[in-house]
Amino acid sequence: GVRVGVGVTGLRYLGLELDGRWNFRAHFEKLGPRLMATAGSLSRLLPNVGGPDQVARRLYMGVVRSMALYGAPVWCHALTRQNVAALRRPQRAIAVRAIRGYRTVSFEAACLLAGAPPWDLEAEALAADYRWRSDLRSRGEGRPGEGVVRARRLQSRRSVLEAWSRRLADPSAGLRTVEAVRPVLADWVGRDRGCLTFRLTQMLTGHGCFGRYLHKIAGREPTAQCHHCADRDEEDTAEHTLARCSGFDEQRAALVAVIGEDLSLPRVVATMLGSDASWKAMLDFCESTISQKEAAERERESSSLSAPIRRRRAG
Structure with a gap:
């Protein structure tokens, strides 16, 4: 539907809140509480002792991530400090439960131990992938092959980890955890044991x-x-x-x-x-x-x- 305010026209289209300024403030104002509610509901299923195993915890974390990153190529340019904060709060909440940690564990430490890059970095990678596909279509190259897509995904993943590592060079909290895991970040995130x-x-x-x-x-x-x-x-x-x-x-x-x-x-x-x-x-x-x-x-x-x-x- 269309929402009309004082000098501002808003439109909800395919799950995104659009406005004349394209700052997506209204979208994140609604998205943040919805993500927190979902993270809170799933957290009640994830006790620190016992409960689902690591695979299930990653699955639950992926549910909230999918909700958070819906439409990322559209709103990625509007990642202001306020909008990033709306993504960080629910990511920290579900990451803390995924690692079986205390609620006082910082965003940096919780996401690092959970192997979950910050969602704003993942949003930028999704936007870059979308532009890559659009460029291929504009040049008339059609749909890329499976091998090309796989190589692109690996490249995007490396780019996200590199950007995350650079950000972790100056963490705002969780310094001890970051100093221990950052040197082996790729191995930690990709471990199978x-x-x-x-x-x-x-x-x-x-x-x-x-x-x-x-x-x-x-x-x-x-x-x-x-x-x-x-x-x-x-x-x-x-x-x-x-x-x-x-x-x-x-x-x-x-x-x-x-x-x-x-x-x-x-x-x-x-x-x-x-x-x-x-x-x-x-x-x-x-x-x-x-x-x-x-x-x-x-x-x-x-x-x-x-x-x-x-x-x-x-x-």
Whole structure:
């Protein structure tokens, strides 16, 4: 139908909101809430522990992506900061559920671990592909062959990953995760092994059962100190748990036996991508250590002597 306002005529055509200025503001104002509603509905089907496997989670993420990128070659030129923000919010929401992460995980880290390039970059690639096909038709070359189309898709995918990597060179958040995965971005996105679990994602993001997170972000610990090692003055972080905490020396020895002495996160991630054994060793380490940290946290919360800040809030 046609909508007429003060000096502005709007037209809804084939699912797109068009206006005289072609800025697509009305389209994104309606698209954003619709995407968030769909992402929210699907997220309720994706618990952090249990629930659908990695394939199903990627499928659900693809549903929201398809809705978001509908008509991208038409509106791609109108990717203002406001319109990009309308795409980022639902992408972050569904990516967080896909990786089994905490809701506080940043857009950059969630999309990176999910292997999902930002939708605005994918929209630009779709627009470029559309122009390529249009140029072929205008030159009278007809429909390209299957091999040509496949090569074009691979080229487009590489272009998206290269643009994404350049953007990740200066992330606004999730620096630790980005520094670990960006050097192996193509391998991470294209991997055919290894799934993410709730506890592995905690280790990769630093958002989870760690003193720094529980103190500074969740507000459930009075300090960020480590409760598991002899040096109680050291801050409890994902890095500390992985590489130094004396409370987990036994689990760390088993991990080092498989992946080597270098436990910096970039090296660990690169090694995980190299073999199923390395991925499993890291997975086992995270499951063992973080489950122990969770049990200790619950014990502190249940203690009648604990400060009110430690007690878990309802919900």
